[in-house]
Amino acid sequence: MSLLEVQNLTTHYTTLRGPVHAVEDVSFNLDEGKALGLAGESGCGKTTVALSILRILPFNGKILRGKIIFQGQDIVKLSESELRKNIRWKGISLIFQGAMNALNPLYKIEDQIIEAIRLHEPKISKKNARERVKQLFELVGLDPSRSKNYPHEFSGGMRQRAMIAMALACNPKILIADEPGTALDVIVQAQVLKLMTELQRKLNLAIIMISHDLSIISETCNDLAIMYAGKIVELGDVYSMFKKPLHPYTQGLIDAFPNIKEERRKMYSIPGYPPNLLKPPPGCRFHPRCKYAMDICTQKEPPYSEISKGHYVACHLYS
């Protein structure tokens, strides 16, 4: 059994203009110590998946269907207090997008991490918690003597490291990182990604890396799921996904990422824009932008077919 199994997760947001179909029938598994990349354009539902897993959706968001099975229990059915006691931080923790700005500027970084530790492990003494902060700092490559600094005394990359330390404070099994590289400079980004890969190995941590940048995922993840308009359109290990992308959207997305080591070429993009999720197109949601669109695509939703072991695609071209 996998560490985390998401089955047919469907999350909608209620708005005045009707429900936004943000996530529809998303299923994937995550094994211990593995990294899964969740990629897609903005508005495709990547972040909503993360928020659903931790059940921290905004007030108008609701999980309609599906199961999220973590260590044998279904997160969707758990009560708030059970979630707080066993899941959040201790089981699964999240680094938000723009995490560098998520630290409270009025508190010392150490105190912010201690707060998180003591909330979830009330028995731990302040002294021990402080000791743990020191260890966490060392783990993420920060100077432990600077744990009493305020966030403004840290650079962007250091703050990102502090956020990672904080997310690891209660020894979670799964770390969800929402766009960990954006807003950082390339060199700092490379450092942070390297750190995450090291942590994955050292702590046998499972990681869900949410990013729009396929090149980041290709360097750090074992598996890749491509989302489009609330659905996973293709899922597989990174090697086969990059070597032989099947879904036309995946192909377009991979082409949109030029490789610096290649010869100069014309840049490719996918024509059109992602659909409005208030009223997603019928049939395959990608068909208005797809160059291979057939009649069936406008009518029938494509089922998943397993092309090679563990490589799934939802496209009528392959069914």
Place this chain on the structure above:
Amino acid sequence: MSEPVVRVEKLRKWFPVRMGFFTTLFTGKQLFVKAVDGISFSIKKGEIFGLAGESGSGKTTTGRLILRLLEPTSGKIFFKGKDITHASEEELKPLRREMQIVFQDPYESLNPRMTVGDIIAEPIRLLHAISDEKEVEERVKQVLEDAELTPPEEFIFRYPHELSGGQRQRVATARAFVLRPEFVVADEPVSMLDVSTRAEILNLMVSFVEKYQTSFLYITHDLALSRHMCDRIAIMYLGKIVEMGTTDQIVYEALHPYTKALIAAVPVPDPTSKRSEVVIKGEIPSPISPPPGCRFHTRCPSIIGDICRQKPPPLIDVGDNHLVACHLYGGKEVKS
């Protein structure tokens, strides 16, 4: 060789740091952010010139200086051979027709109260380029068509909030090119856009550049995209150009340790390619008091001695107009 369209010489911009009254009173010292500190380069007709570097390296300031949106502290700016470093607003006005800019954020650079037609026509009207309103409309329609915002009749009456990010950046690009300028600056034009639309916008810009033989300054932090976009690239670090050359020279024959690190840090969308492990440590230092000597020496993996800490390396030509500022390639002085 013909005169380059844009040439800057030893351009420098120091922003004074605002300090408390008492600090100024007692120390009597004025600190400066040395955003751009003595850079020289030129852009030929029809050339796409990339300016790349981390944030805080002075790329944006350079772009704005050339357009005279900022006053340079010292140095010279030549536009088509004419010194415009200290040209007055009055003298600049006719030149504004020939130099334009596309800003980073298409959500903030378009006036929400104006229709797309008015936004694009504004530079024409302001600069009295065309006086006949009918002709203005014709021109606007044509540029909309070129920008693939079709049918133009429909887009003319739309407001920016009705457009997606990519469409907005098309409008901004159309506005920049409507007067068929000789020189356009694009400051991170696609960093706010979705991955699937980035390439379209860049291709659109390239097609305008080719059509009008515009000189194009492309400011970016994304080396992977500039590799496929630019003819020449200059790498900036803390207000200085550390390396400059053709795109191939920079990508395949990078000399400066910083350029090498920067290229190694670019993630490659290919899981089989091994990432080179030379990730340099630390982050870009503050431009208020940049390190003495070579500004990169605090992070440099191939530092060769005191010369790096004491003497700023000059930008030298190592052949084929490939310029580098590093003591590793400094000739005699290094070997002694």
